[in-house]
Amino acid sequence: MEALVIQTLNGVSLASILILTSLGLAVIFGMLGVVNLAHGELFMLGAYAVATMSKLGLSPWWGLLVAPIVVGAIGMLIERTIIRRLYHRPIDTLLATWGVSIVIRQVVRLIYGTGHMSSTSLMVGSTTVFGYEYPTYRLFVILVTVLVVLLTFFLYFKTTFGLKIRLVISNRSMARALGINTSKTDMWAFGIASALGGLAGAIMSPLVTIDPEMGLAFLAKGFIVVIVGGIGSLYGVIAGGAVIGGGEAAISFLLRPVVAQIIIVLLAVVIIRVRPKGITG
Amino acid sequence: MSKTEKPNHLSGATLSRRRFGKLAVGAAVGGTVLQAPWIISARGEETVKLGGLFHMTGAGSVWGPSMQQCMEYAINEINSSGGVLGRQLAMLAEDDNTSPDIGIQKSTKMIQADGAKALFGVVYSSVRAAVAANVAARFRVPYFYPTYWEGGTSCGRYYVSMGAVPNQQLDYFIPYLVEKFGPRIYCVGQDYIWPRQSIEIVETLLKKHGGELVGKEFVPFDQSDWSSVIRRIKDAKPDVFFPFIGGGLVDCIKQYYDFGLGETAIASTLMDELFVPAFPPELREGMQCSVSYLMDLDNPVNNAFIAGYKKAYGEDAVVNNMGEALYDSVHLWKLATEKAGSFDIEDTVDALGGLSFNAPQGEISIQASSNHAALHQIIAEVRADGSFEVIKDFGKVEPITDCKV
Amino acid sequence: MINNVLYKQPKFWVLGILFLALCAFPQVTSGYQTSLLAKFLVFGIFALSLDLIWGYSGIVNFGHAIFFGAGAYAMGIALKYLPFAGATYFAVIFAILVPMLIGILLGYFLFYGRVGGVFFGVVTLALTGVVQSIIIISSDLTGGMNGLFDFAPPKLGIPGLIEFDLYSPTVAYYTVLAAAIGCYLLARYIVNSDFGRVIQAIREDEDRVEYLGYNVPFLKVVIFAIACGMAGFSGALYVPLGFISPDLLSIERSAVVLVWVAVGGRGTLIGAFVGTLAVSYMQTFLSDQFVVLWLLFIGVLAILVILIWPTGIVGFAKRYSLRSIFPFKQS
Structure with a gap:
């Protein structure tokens, strides 16, 4: 019983982490049609924000507040200077964001040095769930993910801004004809997605290595989540995260973890043959 | 110059x-x-x-x-x-x-x-x-x-x-760990040759010195969530957790700490002056390591x-x-x-x-x-401030290798 | 007739001089420079194979390094397990067929699943990591993380009579030069054939081609398989010049080949070589000068080129006065 409860919680927390880290990626892709290869670097910047706070002797919680704001602002800057010119050339955005990812990584190296960074833990200890001990911080990650997802959904479906974005997605020229400043919605959409990436990095910072290359692994994971779940829908991210998180937690019981991971991605490709738009498509 | x-x-x-x-x-x-x-x-x-x-x-x-x-x-x-x-x-x-x-x-x-x-x-x-x-x-x-x-x-x-090479890091380290912390050791390595060979040698040494490898597993390179692995380690209740993980070591230890280490000690051949800053002080304190050189050698x-x-x-x-x-x-x-x-x-x-x-x-x-x-082969313990306390220098150890010039 | 062409078309003169210069290159430079240019020409073939699908059929393969790597590994493994003389030829065939087969399988699932556009790129990107994992864990066959290196040296020529060691920079260079010209001519033949025209029509409007009665997914699988085979061939040629390791299948390598094609100009074939040589020499120059900062410069350059030169070098040349120099078809 203990194994079942703990492993279920592990699956849920892994799914939350995956959803949190790939939400921004999916938002940018779904809304703007941009494959953002620099998303991993935005994630990395979020983690560096927390580490910087720790280094300055401030509470790492400040990092959690600063990360989305700073990274969101950086995202908007990237959108204004580079992405905006490339919306009609989706493949080129991919190459340009690859360039951006290199630039961010190298600039971080120049500023912080090439070594590892660390941050003080945000929360220690464990909480009793269904009679079993589980790390408080992981429960916190699950909670944050639920809140972030709800907030994103609220923003997308219940606010005027969300309405504008949905209109821009379904018919850009019509939206413009109706007097919507599409360039502004694009910028904000990119900024919000970047802020999500930064927040994810900040939240994950106590659990992962902090160095300039840390974003790459999460980028690859994020893409797998996006293809399994289906592209362009927010539900897709949740479904993809749940399938991969749950699947990995369940299969790694039985198989070598590497094999489990390979099987999941290959399954995703087979699923595409049957359901070309992903599970939710 | x-x-x-x-x-x-x-x-x-x-x-x-x-x-x-x-x-x-x-x-x-x-x-x-x-x-x-x-x-x-x-x-x-x-x-x-x-x-x-x-x-x-x-x-x-x-x-x-x-x-x-x-x-x-x-x-x-x-x-x-x-x-x-x-x-x-x-x-x-x-x-x-x-x-x-x-x-x-x-x-x-x-x-x-x-x-x-x-x-x-x-x-x-x-x-x-x-x-x-x-x-x-x-x-x-x-x-x-x-x-x-x-x-x-x-x-x-x-x-x-x-x-x-592995015997130069492990020959004296394993008996030391068995004696100091207990015979049960759990190894996790990334899925490639260096961890596989090192863990094989750990196993042989443990048999020789009355210890026991209570578990070993191999993980992918991009493993970022260690919760399932940690649960299995905790189930095995080892005296020492001995990871052979390059890049993912920090993630693994951070998450292990989050789950609660309990009485288990951490031993590693990777810990050195460049790796230490990646860990917050409370995590690195008390880690056991075996290396060929330390800045703190006197x-x-x-x-x-x-x-x-x-x-x-x-x-x-x-x-x-x-x-x-x-x-x-x-x-x-x-x-x-x-x-x-x-x-x-x-x-x-x-x-x-x-x-x-x-x-x-x-x-x-x-x-x-x-x-x-x-x-x-030098065995040392990491202090909270990131420096190393040299416990014992076992002197020069000849490498054991099949390599012939 | 031929005289007439030479007289009217300065590009044939330019091509002739270029060809002679390429032939003379190993005679006038060092072994290091020769093997460097040979390696870059191999990368050029790799980029050419990407241009075939990206530039002409609109398939965005963001995991093209998979096929380059698969070719190199197939070559290495074949050389290791085929101990007889002349094994190099079999190994090369193997290095073309294996990536082709992977391409057909992948194409079947994705093209028949109607996955297109950027989404195809995302799927192939995710697959890169998977193939890399497979190679790392099958270390008995592939050498794992360390890479594959203890195979018989590849040799050309007639076994027993006259043999050329591909590890010699000069032999490797001329082999690669011949292969590059051959691949370029093959690619030109393909895009100018009827099949090539249909492929280009698919790029322009997939639905319309479908309405005309063509089996679009099938055609896409065919051109994809050809490109994958060519990528595998370039991977095989890379073996004597570089090193077989999981690094060959990295996301970075997949990204950089897209950059080569984009810089050279997509959909121009020759642009693949121009872009590869320009970027690779630029990278070599910068990393020789700035041991640390070069990567930052490469990132900035990639962004600038994409912003400023959307059509790449050849596209730029096409638009301006160099019209007559580059051997492209005016379309």
């Missing part, structure tokens, strides 16, 4: 230093990274060139800068005490982008275009294998590899292993080495076992060249076997049959 003769193409690098100087303010390593003298030269054409290949960019860039400094330091030291056979040394330094492809390109360039007499450096095993097989062996130039590794996969007349050679190194690169400058091995490598090359009495590469290689050098870690020597260095 003399700057009397500065090659023309370096002017660009100097300019970039000025332009990017502002960016690097406050940078711990950045400042040293941007220093221009990749090539130290003096007295024109008489210099003898040694090539350094470093991970300055890419996944291994944590290690590149300190290795480069160690090589530069050794060369400066040799030059200021009169050079080798009356000639001054010049250092070539190239970045391999932590990629075998660029690694081969740059080391070939250093040998064929610049005339390097020997190659030094590299951490990543794929880059090492590439340089050893496709450059050192093909162009017949000695290559000194300063990083701990599995042993056996690269081998040959021109390949010099200056890093510890002996006259090391004290002089550290004092000189800090004088050259600042109070915060860091050396780890790989950096020290690189420093030793340059000195061993010098000894071999002096023993051979000429700069002929074949003579130098012939002279290498059996040489010994009084290194900062203590006396080391080159096993003549394999060109692998016999290194010290």
